Each structure stands twice: as C-alpha cells, then as structure tokens.
Amino acid sequence: MSFSKKVTIAQLASEANVSVATVSRIINKNGYVKPETREKVIKAMEKLDYQPYVKKFEDNSLRSKSLLICFPDFRNPFYGEIIEGIQATAFSRGYLPFDFQASNPRNALKEYEFIMKENNFCGLLLAHNVSNTELLSQLRLRYPIVMCSEHCNQPNISFVSIDNTYAVQTAINYLLSIGRTKISFINSLLTNNYSRLREKGFHDAMTHAGLSIPADWITHISDINFEMAVSAVTRILSGENHPDAFFCVSDVYAAAAIKAIQNVGLRVPQDISVVGFDNIDLSRMTVPSITTIKQPSFDIGQQACNLLINLIENPSAPAEHILLNTELIVRDSTSARINSKNN
Template sequence: MANIQQVAQKAGVSVATVSRVINHAESVAPKTRLKVENAIKVLNYEPSMLGRNLRNSESRLLIVLIPSISNPFYTEVINGIQNTAIANNYNILLGETDSNPQRENIYFNMIKNKLADGVISMDPAVNMKKLNDLAEKHPVILCSEYVEGGSIPYVTIDNELAAYHAVKHLIKLGNKKIALINSDEKFLYARQRRRGYERALREFDLPIREEMIYHTKQLDFQDGVQAMRMLLQLNQKPSAVFAVSDTLAIGALKEINASGLHVPDDMAIVGFDKISFSNMTNPTLTTVSQPMYKMGCTAANMLINRISGNNVESILLDHELVIRESTMG
C-alpha cells in the first residue's frame, strides 16, 4: 500500500502539501491540488484516519449509552443518532450498560482518554454524579432520560402531559376504573407519567386507588404479563389500563386475551412509545407516539454542536396519541 511520501514524490511536491490537500486546506493552488489528487488516484493511496484524528485530537467517534438493547424503543432513536452522525463524518459506538457501573466506567474512560469525542446517554439508571463530572470537561447530551434542574442539555418529550392525554382518552370513553402499569419510580419518566395519570383522574373526580397501580422491575413483555395477572385478581377489576411502555402494554394484552376477556369490549388498553410491534398486535395498540427517530437526530446534532464548542439548549419534542383498535369499541 502506498504511503504519503510516495504520493508526494509522484506529484513532485512536499509531504506537507499532500497533507494540506487531504485536509481540504484552501492554501493549495488548484494546479498543485490536481497533481496531488491524480497521484493519490494512480497510487490508490488511502490516508490514515487514525493518524489524522490524532493530529487533530479527535476520534470522530460518539458513544451512545443504552440500558438494554432488547427494548425496541431504542432502535429508532439509535437509527436517528447513527444517520445524523454519519452525515457529519462521525461513527457511533453503542454501549449497553445493563445499568452496571463497571460498564459505564469503561465508556466514561474512553471519553477521558480521547478515544471518543462525546456521549449521548439514554440510560435512566446512569450514575449522574459521574456523568455530571464528565460533562464539566467533555460533551455530554441526555436523550429521552434527563434530570430535572440538571445542567446537562437534553432532548425529550413532556411525559406528564403525554400520560395525561392517554388517560383522559380512556376516561372520555366512559372508563372509571383505570389501572396504571408503571415501571420503577426511581426513574424520572415513571414519576412523570404517574403524575399525568393522577392529573387526569383528579380532573374528572375519579379516585386514585393504590391497588390499581402496579410497579414492574423491568420493561419486558413478561413484566406486563405479570402486572396484568395481578390486576385481574382484584375484586374490582379495572375496565381500562394505561401502561408506561408498549412492551408492558403488549404483555398485558397477551394476558387479557389468555384470560378469556376481550379488548377493548371488556378492557381497553393504552401503551406508550409507538414501537413498530404496537401495530402488529391483535387488536392493534392505542399508544402515545414518541418521535423516536427525530429524538435521535436531535440528540446527535446537539452533541456535534457541543463538540464544536457551541452552547446547546435543551429541547422538548411533541408527542401524539395514536388511537387504534385497543380503545375503539
């Protein structure tokens, strides 16, 4: 494989001139540029990205932290991040943290050691103290998950308002006993979505019943199945269910069907996220649509701006309630 010295020799110029052409410097005369470009073509020379990045003290690599690769919510967000990154000559490294501090440290150290230029965190259980420390010297953006009153810029939706719209829809259909399948309330989104649920109930003078609120440990389908199993054992069964994630809602739907009840006639159900599977269930799932792809694009643009030294403001994107068969009588 040809090296930069051979290219310089063939073009009859210095190595520094070849370097300037490769780095698109404007100080090279058009005639000289053409000679260098021809030499590069003839010799089939490929410049070392690593060497170039080291000289510029950049890696052109963005780290994206997610808690679990199995949740389909992250797929569309990652697509948005990756497409935007590639369009800006960056690559991404996907880090599944499994909410494990040791794993997080590996990725944080990559940033500190300049092996990556910045990080987008989507992990609700990330160690915020360490992330804040990192953000003091390095570019960090929070995506979907964030901290109220924190200093790290984020992109998300109004979770409370979205949950309020979902539950209000169920109430308008005549439901008075609405269960909530929520995840762990140590996560901000879970607390916000519960607030939206309670706000809708209060607005229509409906009681908030603790037994109608079920907390899951994870967001897996099986957690939704288990939650629904418990709710169906109540003396007063709910007539509708709001789940804070489509994966939980689809698990709940499976259990309702298995118990011989019919959705939406016996029980209506609403999910959250609008993952691709939500349109494949029987019946199809009413859900809150998060603009996942746009969220990913926005997070990547924010991070690239931050890397360039620009100030970045937090962004709140719009949500939409997508009404499908699971709430249509």
C-alpha cells in the same frame, strides 16, 4: 480507499418512478409509504448504489470523531428507531456512532469515564437514567455529554426528550372521553425519571376528573419484560372488581395486558381497553393493534446527536433542553364503553 459518487434523491425518484417527496419520506423515515412503493425505491437505491449519508471517511481527523452512544438494554425494541436517528445525524456530519451498554448499570458512569479517557471518543450520548447526577455533572466538565429520551434535571446537561406528563394526561383524558374511568396504570420503577413524570400525569388527570382507583391498580415493573407484565396484569385482573382500561408506559406492557386479558376470557377493547406508549413496531403487530402515544424516536435521536456534535464543535454552546411533541395514535385496542360509566 474510495467511496463511490453521490447519488441524488432526484435520481432515485426518477429511477423508481416516484416523487422526490416519497423518496425523502423513506430516507428520513418520516410518514407512511406503501410497502410496494418502498420496495421500488429500495430497488432503485440498490441499482444506483445510493449512499444514504454524505461520507467523510477520507477525513484524517476521523480518529478523533467517534461518538460513544450508551443504551441501557439492546433488547428493548424502543431503542432501534432512536439509534437510526442518531446514525443519520452522526454519519451526515462526519462522525462515527458506536453503541455501548455498560456491564453494570449501577456503575455505568465510571465505565464511560474510563472508556472516554482511554479511547478516542470525543462525545458521550446517554440514553438511560442516571441516578448519580453529581458524578454526571463532574464528567460534563471534562467531556461533551448530551442526554437522549431519558434525562435528569441538571441545568448544564443538554437533552432531547418528550413531555412525559402531558403525554400521559392526553392518553388518560382520551380514555375518560370514551367512558373508561376504572383505569389501571402499569408503570416501570420510579427510579426512572420518565416513570415519575408519567405517574404524575396519571394522577393529575385522574384527580382533575375527580376519580380515584384502588392503590394496587398502580404497579411498577422492574424491567421492560413481557412476562413480568403479564403476571402483574393477571394479578390485577384476579381481584373482585376489575379495571375497564389499562394505561401502560410501554407497548411491551400493553401487549402483555392484551395477552393477560384474553387469557382470562375477557375481550380487548370491549371489556377492557388498553393504551400503550412509544409506538414501536410491536404496536402494529398485535391483534388488536395497540392504541399508543407515538414518541418521535427518530427525531429524538437525530436532534440529540446534533446537540452533541454542536457541543463538540463549539464547547461554549449553552445547554439546551428540548421537548418534542408526542401524538396519540388510536388503533384497535380501545373503544367506548357500551354500558354506563358507573357500571
């Protein structure tokens, strides 16, 4: 078996008649490239049979170079870009990433333990919440384990994530700056670490601004599920007094808020502004497009996979806890209030 010769980025750039930087942006999925330009580069890739990653498939030790990558839910579009980042790192370092979802989330660690023991996986990348941190620490004594995006505070477990609390404070402060003070908070269940950290960010920012809101304007949804979120937002809108903004911990919830608000005949962003979280593709697809917190999802996957492979190749590598920067992206779902703040 042979894989064909390596095509360089410079060759691609020349074939597509674009700059090396443009090709690099496309390969690393880093920064905006016009669709027409992207098409040209993709055509050049096809013509030259470009292979995005250095292949090491000839390496006989590959059978012990498989990574087990564990997700909570393949239907949540948030994970697509993280998977791309993991893949980019794994392939370029000669590892094979296999994605898996436990059959029972409540016993997930036991399933992974069984799989690691019975198969050839040499490392475990967890992209979901773990409640049994004691069992996780025990597993870590036997296997290289890194957490990705969602994480827990075990000192011996490396993770790559974001500063959830700070990210939410930034978003709430932005809403306050455009005169939105009656803010409803659409959260996931507090069993998730990220949900607790984001709720803290919400409370911190509101308290700092001297604002309070009705208790039932904070709601917790058990799943990243559009219909459940539409119901929750509709219920909040049915009260006598309604919020002038929704802050949602997922773009899926934000799309649901937009739908629910328009369903009751109100306008987004004029009557009620909406902010989401993640910057998944969906945030650009809705009308209005969604103001959101951009997670560096591709980088999170890439760096987490790097930490895992470092740990496999150097078992005494110290644990690292990395928080990457987020960014508020303002789109069409938010605008300043026209009336006074206290309306």
